[in-house]
Amino acid sequence: MTMELYATAEEVMRAVERLQEFAQAQGLPEKTIFGLALALEECGSNIVNHALQRDPQQKFQVGIEKTGDSFAIEIRDRGPEFDPTAVAERPPQAVEDDLPGGWGIQLVRRYMDEVRYRREAGENVLRLTKRLTTPPREK
Amino acid sequence: MPLEIQIQKSIAGQDTGAVTVKLTGSLDTATAPELERQLAPVLIPQGGIKDIVFDLAQLKFISSAGLRVFSSTRKTLKERNGQASFVNMQPQIQEVFEIMKSLPGVAVFKDVAELDRYLAVRQRSHLNQ
Numbered sequence: 001m002t003m004e005l006y007a008t009a010e011e012v013m014r015a016v017e018r019l020q021e022f023a024q025a026q027g028l029p030e031k032t033i034f035g036l037a038l039a040l041e042e043c044g045s046n047i048v049n050h051a052l053q054r055d056p057q058q059k060f061q062v063g064i065e066k067t068g069d070s071f072a073i074e075i076r077d078r079g080p081e082f083d084p085t086a087v088a089e090r091p092p093q094a095v096e097d098d099l100p101g102g103w104g105i106q107l108v109r110r111y112m113d114e115v116r117y118r119r120e121a122g123e124n125v126l127r128l129t130k131r132l133t134t135p136p137r138e139k
Numbered sequence: 140m141p142l143e144i145q146i147q148k149s150i151a152g153q154d155t156g157a158v159t160v161k162l163t164g165s166l167d168t169a170t171a172p173e174l175e176r177q178l179a180p181v182l183i184p185q186g187g188i189k190d191i192v193f194d195l196a197q198l199k200f201i202s203s204a205g206l207r208v209f210s211s212t213r214k215t216l217k218e219r220n221g222q223a224s225f226v227n228m229q230p231q232i233q234e235v236f237e238i239m240k241s242l243p244g245v246a247v248f249k250d251v252a253e254l255d256r257y258l259a260v261r262q263r264s265h266l267n268q
Binding site: 009010012013016017030034037038041042044045048049102103104106107110 | 140165167168169172200202203204206207231235238239
């Protein structure tokens with residue numbers, strides 16, 4: 001499933017709601033859906049606020065895919081090169097720290113198994129993957 | 140999911156000069172600005188409010204946008220020797236708070252559990268007066 005969205009906070013939440021509906025229809029557990037929704041919200045907000053400067057004329061794309069044992073979210077935008085995964089894991093210096101990423105990317109890393117960025121044909125492409133099967137228990 | 144905000148100038152029915160903010164729905168990048176707007180008049184220095192209790196029983200979703208509003212509120216209240224407390228968190232909301240606590244430098248949330256216990260003691264002492 002893919003969506004094309006304008007660079008606004010409301011559009012980010014529209015994508016999040018579609019993701020939640022899709023994931024529910026796929027039978028994912030509520031806890032997993034929460035984590036996926038949060039990861040998309042954080043990444044979508046980052047792109048809207050930083051890469052696309054909250055310009056409602058700008059667009060970004062969200063693709064959602066469930067394959068066998070994993071769930072992937074891919075977010076693409078044509079803003080300036082911006083790799084949220086390159087934000088160092090440093091503590092915010094101030095309460096109002098608005099560093100791109102900051103708290104948001106830390107949350108994304110906790111809820112998703114893979115966070116991959118690439119720059120491709122003038123687009124930022126961020127791919128988030130969550131494994132759906134539990135690894136076998138160690139004996 | 141929208142955000143419903145109810146602000147009451149009391150804690151558990153007692154007028155203690157503190158404020159209870161009950162949140163229902165989703166506190167996210169789209170709704171956090173509205174919470175900030177509604178908290179601004181509550182937080183004016185002349186208002187004398189030192190303590191705010193955020194009742195999160197009906198809060199289903201929170202993101203870093205919401206956490207930033209909480210953090211900023213907590214800082215403002217701390218500057219006047221007051222505090223922000225967070226109660227009745229659903230498990231998935233509690234987990235987000237736990238993740239933030241474990242990040243370096245996020246001292247603002249370090250003692251949420253202690254605040255919950257402190258609040259319970261304060262509520263009992265208010266009711267006993």
